[in-house]
Amino acid sequence: MKSKAKFLKNALSWLLLFTVLVVAPLFLAIIGHQEESRGFWIEFGVGLGFVGLAMMGLQFVLTARYSKIGAPFGLDELLQFHGQAGYIAWLFIMGHFIVLFLANSDFHAFLDPTVNFPRALALSAVLVSITALIAMTHWREKFGLIYEWWRASHGLLALFLVFVGTVHIMQVSHYITEVWQQTVWIGLSLVAMGMLIHNRVWRPLQMKKRPYKVVGVEEEVDTIWNLELEPVGHEGLQFRPGQFVWLTLGDTPFSLQQHPFTISSAPHEKNIRLTIKELGDFTSDVGKVEIGTTAFLEGPYGNFTIDQSSSAHNVFVIGGIGITPAISTLKYVLENKLNQQITLFFGTPSKKLTPFYDELQEYSKLENVNLIHIFEEPPEGWEGETGFIDADILKRHLPENFTEECEFYICGPPPMMDAVEPQLHEWGVPVHRLHSERFNIV
Ligand SMILES: Cc1cc2nc3c(=O)[nH]c(=O)nc-3n(C[C@H](O)[C@H](O)[C@H](O)COP(=O)(O)OP(=O)(O)OC[C@H]3O[C@@H](n4cnc5c(N)ncnc54)[C@H](O)[C@@H]3O)c2cc1C
Structure with missing residues (x-):
């Protein structure tokens, strides 16, 4: 901790x-x-x-x-x-x-x-x-x-x-x-x-000396794409799970189009995977990127990473595309057999629009992973949580002494983060245990 x-x-x-x-x-x-x-x-x-x-x-x-x-x-x-x-x-x-x-x-x-x-x-x-x-x-x-x-x-x-x-x-x-x-x-x-x-x-x-090549463009779910990048002529990037890079696509890194994306692959994987949600002019065209396109990555940056040396209970409170740092962390914890308890609150509009749904189901079978899906529109017969992540949902699944034993990682749409951060703080979670990553920095 x-x-x-x-x-x-x-x-x-x-x-x-x-x-x-x-x-x-x-x-x-x-x-x-x-x-x-x-x-x-x-x-x-x-x-x-x-x-x-x-x-x-x-x-x-x-x-x-x-x-x-x-x-x-x-x-x-x-x-x-x-x-x-x-x-x-x-x-x-x-x-x-x-x-x-x-x-x-x-x-x-x-x-x-x-x-x-x-x-x-x-x-x-x-x-x-x-x-x-x-x-x-x-x-x-x-x-x-x-x-x-x-x-x-x-x-x-x-x-x-x-x-x-x-x-x-x-x-x-x-x-x-x-x-x-x-x-x-x-x-x-x-x-x-x-x-x-x-x-x-x-x-x-x-960056020009360390190019990448797009080797995969796959639809994860509707409007969310996985972009897989292979290092060309170098050994790739060393990063910690939860970190992000600035991506430039095209033949030159001197471009005005440079966008930050969290790496959704894990550090042990050679290729870098970015999972990108369509939003504006750049991201809306990501599904049309051709295989073989050159890419440049600046980074890694960021501190939204778990402390692997501690035995803390890590709680991720995630909405939508905010899953990217959490999925990298989960893969990392499992690959390295770390003794870390992970609770993941994951709010999405529906099962169909939930990225990495199957992968997360697999992880949730593990003893140290507790997955709580929250669907705005739940599938038929769903008995789990519904609506938006709120105080009641959090309280229902957090351990009793969460203010002392948990590290919180919050990433999602601004309204979710604006509600969750002060709520946790009000309950007594100290600021140094509240880690946030906002995807809308300006
Ligand atoms: C640390 C971090 C990690 C992120 N990780 C992911 C991720 O894993 N997956 C994902 O889908 N999205 C992620 N984002 C958000 C992603 O960077 C923006 O959605 C994307 O840059 C929007 O670009 P656009 O041209 O399509 O949209 P626009 O309509 O041009 O922009 C929409 C908003 O995105 C932000 N934005 C746009 N361009 C940039 C830029 N060059 N640099 C910084 N912010 C910009 C601005 O707040 C802007 O208002 C992350 C953002 C940050 C800051």
Whole structure:
């Protein structure tokens, strides 16, 4: 069982490091600064700008897909934090402009094209870009923005903002006067921007050396497909059950179409199986993928994995396509004859629309596996659970002391997760024993 202390220590250390890095520019600016204060509001406004820019730079770190950074949290939580930090950075940067504008009319010159046209243009573009960045993320679906275009524009706008912000600081140079201070700022900005380039250029180059070939496309159930990928010229992927990869189909890994899917095969199998539900433009065409198509995988990523060294009772609360991490875990536990008790709550619309139904029936015959199917529309003669997974169903099948002895793994449609997570927490399951994987990260 994961220790609560370790979890809290990890989470707190990261939060502390984030806070220190966000306020570090203020110290960098103060060190060696001799000039007289220009009054509270001006200094406050300047401080908002420094912190806002530092937060923007750190956004690149949060989204750089480094497993060490995501380790204590998981992708969805990290991206949620990234989203919230984005709103706060927006507030700081807008606050920087507004406070300075109101504090002293001299600052109006910064946006006056007759004083300095390129500067006014760049800074106005910053205000528009950062607002657009937030609005396009918040209302992406309302604006009808395709995910891939949103992601590409998101990265480019963020690069532009950090670049102009750094140039702005150098040009104003009120606090950053020393060469070493300028070097530190430029260095940090380059590191931040470099992470995006590492992510979008270096990683695809690495993936190019390790291609896969589609060797199977099979309908699992209506609108859900199994895609089987064979490594070409390499030994394949090492991963833990429950982890996911980013999939790109086609001859080049430099594609805007890169989608995350949990691996539904087990680590001991050489070929990788992804089980994909039709949803939007990419997934709806997955059944038409031709055998022999080249594929690229980035990863593995994620923390939705059981702790195999513990003897915990693992409880999976799963809805629909959320079964992919659970099926990989079940296969893994059985293959390795692990002494792990597994209870699987699995909610689906009907028996016909239940992926891996037969396979799960086989597993449920084992002593250490307890399978509870919940059908919205049960088959005739069904005596098991029906409807949606709710508190009553959970309580009926959980062991008495589940708050102490179970690790929970929750994956499914957002309404299910939004109901189950707080319910378990309310019953006393500590957060470090609640593991969630959300398939709708943005
Ligand atoms: C960690 C993780 C694991 C997942 N595992 C599975 C799985 O095993 N099986 C499965 O069927 N689905 C899985 N998904 C969901 C899958 O990634 C999306 O359904 C798919 O990307 C939708 O693409 P689309 O173009 O068909 O749909 P769209 O209509 O374009 O998108 C629908 C929604 O999917 C998400 N999405 C779309 N494109 C991307 C992208 N490139 N990157 C991230 N999110 C995107 C967005 O929230 C979007 O609103 C997983 C998602 C995550 C985050």
